[in-house]
Amino acid sequence: MVCSHISEFAPLIQPPSSSQDVYKDDCMYCFSTAFNKDGLNICLKCFQSFCYKEHDQLHFNKRGDSHGIFLNYQKIQRPQLETELEEKPLKMAKLEIKEKTEDELFYLKNSLFCIKCDQFFPIDANELASSLFLTIEAVIKATSSSKKDEIKSWEQEIVPCRHAFDIKQLKNENLNLHQCSFCDLKENLWLCLHCGSIGCGRQQFGGIPGNSHALNHYQTANHPIAVKLGSLSSDSADVYCYECNDEIKVPELAKYLKTYKINIDEVVKTEKNLTELQIDQNMKWDFNMDGENGEVLKPIFGEKLTGLKNLGNSCYMATVLQVLFSLKTFENAFYGKEFPNKNNPSKDLMTQLIKLANGLISGKYSVPDDSTTDTVKYQKGIKPSSFKTLIGDKHPEFSSMRQQDAFEFWTFLLQKIDQLYRTKKNYHEKPNSIFQFILENKLKCKNCNGIKKSNELTDCLSLPLRNHSITVDDQGVKKFDPTTFNEMFDDWFESEEVELNCTSCNSKKFTKNNFFKTYPNVLIINAQRIKLENWVPVKVDIPIKLPKNNTIDLSKYDSEQNFIENEVLLEDNEKQIDENNNTSQSRFEPNQEAMTQLQSMGFPEIRCIKALYNTGNNSAEDAMNWLFAHMDDADIDEPFVEPSSSNISTKISSNNKVKQEDIETLSSMGFHEKISKKALILNNNNVELAVAWLFENPADDGNLPDDEEEEEEEEVGQSVSQDQIIEQMIKESKANPSSKNYKLKAIICHKGTSIHSGHYVAFILKNINGENKWVLFNDEKVVLQDQANLKEMEQNGYVYVFVRDNSEEDVQ
Incomplete structure (x- = not known):
């Protein structure tokens, strides 16, 4: 028989919806898990889990009486003999991961817990309100929040590159899909989607052989896109663009494979894909x-x-x-x-x-x-x-x-x-x-010895490495002093x-x-x-x-x-005067670490600033990709002028309606709906221009100015300015030399x-x-x-x- 508190609040409890998170991996405030002696107490009102006798009470004190009924959820590891000493197949027909159910891996021990009474009660369908019992069943069967996030994260956001569209193909009548055309390797084989050439890939972690013949083929034939044959199945495929040096998605892959008599619905995956290999490398590379x-x-x-x-x-x-x-x-x-x-x-x-x-x-x-x-x-x-x-x-x-x-x-x-x-x-x-x-920062004129000084607040240094004498070993690996x-x-x-x-x-x-x-x-x-x-x-x-x-x-x-x-200090004349004699100074502050990395690679400062601005100011890698794509722009070396945010806002407010079919077109190419909508808005609903913008802005978060308006208003006037911090730090340094x-x-x-x-x-x-x-x-x-x-x-x-x-x- 359950207590009165459970009977009172049971009608308020409803099973979690499919979109609702169920937290049952660890306590919300510590790392206690269901494997602990007392298990986890999962609140049946909000489906958050807490450790017994400490953080469950903290949760109850904060949220009130309706959050006082918990599912006590315990896991007990089954002995290995019960789950692992089964007869194993002599040979695996294909790579396949079968995830065992919780019943196969653990003993599950569950009960109801009332925090007001500090009592546990058995779960009996005959004694509990139907909604409460259904909720308990749903929580036990639900995929945990962290597991859902993990599954979502593993689905890599692979998108097409500009080479993945309208691939020109040559027929290949003498195709042998079972061996590299340039050596004897019969695994790690890559098919060129342009001409059907079969080449082995690069040597990979875990002893997977490779002589880089697929890469050599690209370098000689200039055919950038290849697909890994062993990765092919109806729902997976490794496609690589050697020119972009990245894994990509080809929207009409099945059509291109048919040219070389490969039906993707009939092939069976026989080798680990690039994601699996990378995880193996990361988990095992001690x-x-x-x-x-x-x-x-x-x-x-x-x-x-x-x-x-x-x-x-x-x-x-x-x-x-x-x-x-x-x-x-x-x-x-x-x-x-x-x-x-x-x-x-x-x-x-x-x-x-x-x-x-x-x-x-x-x-x-x-x-x-x-x-x-x-x-x-x-x-x-x-x-x-x-x-x-x-x-x-x-x-x-x-x-x-x-x-x-x-x-x-x-x-x-x-x-x-x-x-x-x-x-x-x-x-x-x-x-x-x-x-x-x-x-x-001290600038000294080489002609008149005049000095210009400025102070820069930073939090790290990115230091260059000297390339001393270099040798190359038998495997082609460079060795440095x-x-x-x-x-x-x-x-x-x-x-x-x-x-x-x-x-x-x-x-x-x-x-x-x-x-x-x-x-x-x-x-x-x-x-x-x-x-x-x-x-x-x-x-x-x-x-x-x-x-x-x-x-x-x-x-x-x-x-x-x-x-x-x-020292003779020169007059400060850093502000730029535009054609209308209006003083304007860019508000954009480039990521200093990314700037340092890009300039150390030899890119001019103006190009670096433009690249960082156009790629969300996130990383040197994104900016570098933008630079490679825009090196021939006529205005690449013109002074950087930050576009007015009002211009963007005007464009958004006047053109904030996009066609759903256009969003679906971009989504089918692998782009998220949010950033696809932004690309269409900024490019007047022109799909082709939107695609070009998406490739130029791979790191953009898809947020429009209106999305961040509230947050920006909240921050205005609250933080101490950088100039104030610099002034305070210099004063403290003089008073107390460090x-x-x-x-x-x-x-x-x-x-x-x-x-x-x-x-x-x-x-x-x-x-x-x-x-x-x-x-x-x-x-x-x-x-x-x-x-x-x-x-x-x-x-x-x-x-x-x-x-x-x-x-x-x-x-x-």
């Missing part, structure tokens, strides 16, 4: 986990030593989170803080950051996984699923399950955290302030020549230098490992020797030490041929039993390091974190 003597490195457990489970290509995110929460400022900002009062905690970034801080720092989840039969027992690791879903929401890259650039995610996450603190008048109240410092941090800093701060009108002598030749005006508590260094080779971005594995005693001295780059007496010496605290390393594939790990200096020791965070594996991994750190370092001497973050 950094060295052995010590100097070959023994397995020792797992360690305890406070501030909790691993993060790899969600599939999420190691870029895990390394950034591990490094951020290893800093005392971020620990103080989020660890143990009170949760905000939000109806849905999974949609609130502050809640998710507090949840992560508690999970990573407390040590509660840093325990050996005794459920495995492995000799060396690592942690299970906590799963940051809800955080990943929230932080990547609507972002074209971070919402996907593809590997991403860890440094891009670092800057993106800090921007999101900055927004949480935008109303703070004192910049010291913002955790991100520990990264901020001022660079003094190591560089040093001194060389990297010297190259970045070295004078460069620029063209600028001198207001004193009208000369156009200036030298430009950068110097430190102030110093951050935490200095972030990004190593520029992306270089252009034949106009293709490639990663260079130049070793970076760690500084002696892991310390660097930046005093030689200080603005005061490079002060020249009797140390110019830094110690290495952490390194994010990347292993792989591209920043967007391979695997990331973090090395962080931790105080272990009173000694500073390097700890490797490799997803859920947390182990002590020894000298054997020093080479890994030097060879693969990508993002470096230095802390200033005598600051709060100083490594003790």
Whole structure:
């Protein structure tokens, strides 16, 4: 017999709709799961889950009586003998993943829980109101919210490129679909959609052979599009454009395949597709986990030593989170803080950051996984699923399950955290302030020695790598001599020549230098490992020797030490005068890190600004693709003038009706409905122009000015201006001169041929039993390091974190 509270509120409970999220993977406020002793309590009113005796009570206190009835949901792992010792087929006919049901994997133990009575009740259909019983059944059977997000994210947003339309085909009567035309390989075969040539692909992770004959065919025949034969089935196909260097979608693929007598409805997938191979690479590509003597490195457990489970290509995110929460400022900002009062905690970034801080720092989840039969027992690791879903929401890259650039995610996450603190008048109240410092830009006229100075507020440096002597091994892999941090800093701060009108002598030749005006508590260094080779971005594995005693001295780059007496300051004449004698200054501020990367590749400043503006100011990669597509534009080198937002708004308001069939046409090409609508609006409902705009703006979020009007109004006048922050920082620096010496605290390393594939790990200096020791965070594996991994750190370092001497973050 149930209690009166359940009987009272049962009529208010209704089963979740198909579009409604059901949260049953972990607690909304911590990482307790249904595998815990007491399971999870799932609120039958809002379908959010909470741990027993703590956060269920917090939820009830915030939401009231109608949220007091829970489904207690427990999972108990079935023994392996029951699920895995089945007779296995001698041979797999095709690659196929059959997902087992929860009944096959776990024992499920469920009951009703009333928080007011603090009592559990059996679930009996004869005693419960029909709506309540149907709700319980629906919750148990529902796909969890994180699983739905995972499935959605795995569906990569592959779109057609400009080469995918109207492919000109040649007939091939002597077609052999079972072997490479240029060698003996019979797997990893790619069919050229232009002429039917069969070539093997590139060698792939996991020992899959390849001699790159499909790539060679493109280079000689200029046929860019090929399809992987082993990936073909009625619902999947790997198509690659060698000219765009990306996986693409071909709208009429079935028609083109029929030219070579392939019926896509009849073929069977026999090989892993590119997504599956990338996941295999990411999940299995370990950094060295052995010590100097070959023994397995020792797992360690305890406070501030909790691993993060790899969600599939999420190691870029895990390394950034591990490094951020290893800093005392971020620990103080989020660890143990009170949760905000939000109806849905999974949609609130502050809640998710507090949840992560508690999970990573407390040590509660840093325990050996005794459920495995492995000799060396690592942690299970906590799963940051809800955080990943929230932080990547609507972002074209971070919402996907593809590997991403860890440094891009670092800057993106800090921007999101900055927004949480935008109303703070004192910049010291913002955790991100520990990264901020001022660079003094000094321009000197080579003719009259006049000086122009400006201050730039930034939060990181992206340093170039010197290409020392290069050798090539037997596999064609380039080998570089190591560089040093001194060389990297010297190259970045070295004078460069620029063209600028001198207001004193009208000369156009200036030298430009950068110097430190102030110093951050935490200095972030990004190593520029992306270089252009034949106009293709490639990663260079130049070793970076760690500084002696892991310390660097930046005093030689200080603005005061490079002060020249009797400097003649030139009149400020940076504002541009337009043809109507109206003073106008662009409001667009390009992404400084992307600008640095693009300019280091040799692109002129004006082109870089235009590219970033036209690609959403997101990344150097998107901007570079735009530059390649617009290099022949007649006005590419004309001064950049930002279009007036009023012009865009006028165009939108006068043409905000689009035809549904036009949206469907673009959607059929792989573009989302939201961005398709925006493209049609901005191009007067011309489908062809809209397609061109979509290819030129791959990173656009599809938002129209009206969509963001409320948010912009809310932010206006609330945040402290950049000029005010610069003024305050300079004043504080003069009053309390800071140390110019830094110690290495952490390194994010990347292993792989591209920043967007391979695997990331973090090395962080931790105080272990009173000694500073390097700890490797490799997803859920947390182990002590020894000298054997020093080479890994030097060879693969990508993002470096230095802390200033005598600051709060100083490594003790």
